[in-house]
Amino acid sequence: MKKNSVLRTSGIGKYFYDPVKFKALDDITFEAYQGEFLTLIGKSGSGKSTLLYVLSTMDTEYEGDLFIDGEKITGQTLDKLAAIRNKNIGFVFQFHYLLPEFSCLKNIMIPALKLGKYSSKEIEEQAYKSMEVLGVQDQALKPAAKLSGGQQQRVAIARAMINNPKIIMCDEPTGNLDSKNTQIVFDIFQRISKEFGQTIIAVTHDNDFAKASDRTIELADGKIINHDLKF
């Protein structure tokens, strides 16, 4: 079967200048495919988060090129990048970053309302559907602050999925969760990538989590030292 590439980098490098000039990423070249559950691991400080931010299009100060879905991302305007993120990328972080004044349902709907492709009724239906998939439909109308950590993280995943993005990027999505919730989140990612064909790129510290993913890229000192780590 031919694999469809959804994200590709070529020779990405990044420097930090504060407090001293420091090369955080060095010649990062790799590809991620459609429906792939990809994990990034490496020691603390090896540049995993830094790489993820470059891939996320939020960081624009790097060298090399980034392509998402065949389109060159490097050099686009900030507004265009925002639109690309809205449509093509979902985010899950260690912290949920749900808006505290809004209900869970609204939190999930906001990126879709921003996209403006569907009516708010359709969006609401879609949001309920993904909440069902994630098992948080009962929490829909509660404010985000009133949920447990595991539930919050699942609402955040539902938000990341609402626009049916090509890629979902995660930075230690299970970092705050106990082993039971970690297992739940992992199963969800598996399902998303296999059933919906979305690509997951997740930074993790958890070797078991990485082991069970489709492929693991290992970083050290800003370089890729292993494209398909075998445990």
Next chain:
Amino acid sequence: MRSVNTEIALTHLLSRKRQTLVAALGVTIGIAMYIFMNSLVMGSNRYQDNAVFKTTPHIRIYKEDEMSKPLRADSSGNNKTVIINPKISNITKNLVNPLKLLEDIKKQKDVTSAALFVNANLFYNNGKSQLDGNALGMNIMEGNAMFDIQSTMVDGELKILLNTPNGIIIGAGIADKLSLKMYDNVSIISSIGVIKLMKVVGIFKSSNTFTDKSKSYMNLAAAQQLQGKGPNYVTDIYVDIKDPEQASKFAILLHELTGYTAEDWQSANELFVAGKKIRTIMFGCISWAILLVAGFGIYNIMNMTIAQKLNDIAILKATGFSGSDVVKIFILESLIMGILGTCIGLVFSSISINLLSHVYIGADIGYFPIQFEPLVTFQGICVGMMVTLFAGYIPARKAAKVDPIEIFRK
């Protein structure tokens, strides 16, 4: 459909009702004070203008005293220069061919009324007591149209003067000092020594005691007789125009038209005009200062909000909201606070203006000279919106510049 930006802004405001209200109340006080103070200034300026226009025309045309030239070059050619003492050289103060001038002036656009007057200095005598003063000779109906003399009358009627060739309407101060009543006779001596017995047919009381102690009104013919002159003798033409603020420009035009001095009411009342300016500037500064404080209130609260909402801003930007979306959200929030505050401010200022306009001051001012001023109100709304927009824009722009990566890294 309501845009998602609006929805976020409204949710933010509703989840912080108290803060929103506090910021709005700042604007309320600012707007209310701005409108109230400026209405106050407008009202009292208008009152004082009216007081001035009771004795001063918008433009007065008269013959200025001419000075003789101190040096006169000798014309006989033997290089001698004659030196003479400079002094007033014109003997008569009358305008030449006043009826023609009046006709020309009345033809001008924007002239609402124009009339002929004779100014005469004189003494009022009753028995042994004597008082100096000045009389204004005129057609009393034309004079009334300009100065609203009727409203100052405390005794007698203007109409009686029309039918009494030697009638005189005197100030209340003259009546007191010379103990004159209606229909008493008073003997008048003019500055050139003409004596005339006149009958009091009215007494007026203006807002100026000096005027009341010296001024009188009489028919044009009577004043001309006092000057020992015939019916062509006229010293002044008074002109009223549509917009008194244009008087100084119009005076130049009338000067060119007539060749005589044309003095606008502002130059005739410089002290008063200066007072008006000081008042306007002073209250203007105070009301702006209050508005600025209100602006700072909004600025402050928006700044605080944004500092608390860095996480939210970061995730919004990550999920596809652009910098300008973020600006819109926060500008909208301050705008809503501004509009809310302005609306309450309008209610407050209306109430306080209404209350003050029912305060009785007495004298001839009567009730406090303040009323609803549409222009000031409109200005207040605009200025209030501008201040809020500006106060909201600075923090909003800061919010738009938040770098989400820096937030997520924490």
